[in-house]
Amino acid sequence: MDEVPYEVSGTEKVRNLEEDLTREINELRNEVEENELVHGITRPVCTVQLPKDPLHFRRERQLVINRALEVCEAKPIISQGELMKEEVDICLRSDYTPQSIPLLLHQYFVDRIQQLVHLKHLHLLRWSRFHEHSSTIESLYDEFQDRLGYAV
Template identity: 35%
Template sequence: MFKDKVYKVSSTARVEQMEKELSVQLAALRSEIEQSGIPLSGAPSTSFSSVPVPKDASYFRREREQLLKRFLQVSQGLPACSQAEVMQRELESCLNLEYTSESLPLLLHQTQVLYLVREYEDAVQRAHRLAASREMLLSGRGSPITVVTREDVTVYLSWLVCHLHSLKTIHSFLRITQLSESESKT
């Protein structure tokens, strides 16, 4: 724990001299801002401003003191351990089988979940791009094709071909049923 009695912040003459120089520079800056007529963000006035009020040298001294106190705090040391114990634990972990009949299903499930999550994230990103493209098309702002990637078009075309191919059998069946109905009526 840090003790204020052990270490004094800004106790050297050089640091005290630099603090005095900082105070002079800050006072000059404050008077220059006030003379220019710019309202300060912390000053009482009717208008608001983004120009911050220059801080005092004491503010920076307190900030430095807090920082030094934080740096002087040391966490507790690690407990001593025997090298032989570490080597024994490593040997035992090497002797254990990594893949067993109990762990294999969980490992396979984990790789499947990772694959599904990656596919889902890809689909979400693709959906966002296509939605942005649709918005651009409907609003007439910009070229909608700039948002769509070549892979998006490839995925859509492969889906369309598969979809149309799957409908081919159904359409053939419907045609046959329509023909059989028309023949039965005549």
């Protein structure tokens, strides 16, 4: 598509529409300026922005057309044999290497710490419930401390 030159405003109809747009924008600007002079406003109090010039819209059309003319490249051909060989190589590699063992151990202990924290929390909740409804708290307090020491 690079060898096909495309002019955005090449047709007579588009040029006439751009001229009409330029005229309407100029009329709108003149009207706004007149209202500013009559009412003594330094800046227009309006949430609607003034339209840009026709060159802005021409550039927008050019960008849209260029995007529409872009074509994706074809996907590369993948050999099924190479893919299978790569999968076999991956399967033959060990998951446990000197580089991966520290990370695996770290992940194991992080998970284990989370479990222990959860266990300790549940144990404290159960003990507080038991403490509210039991009169034997004094005799079992040493056992509670021992179990709490094992959880930590």
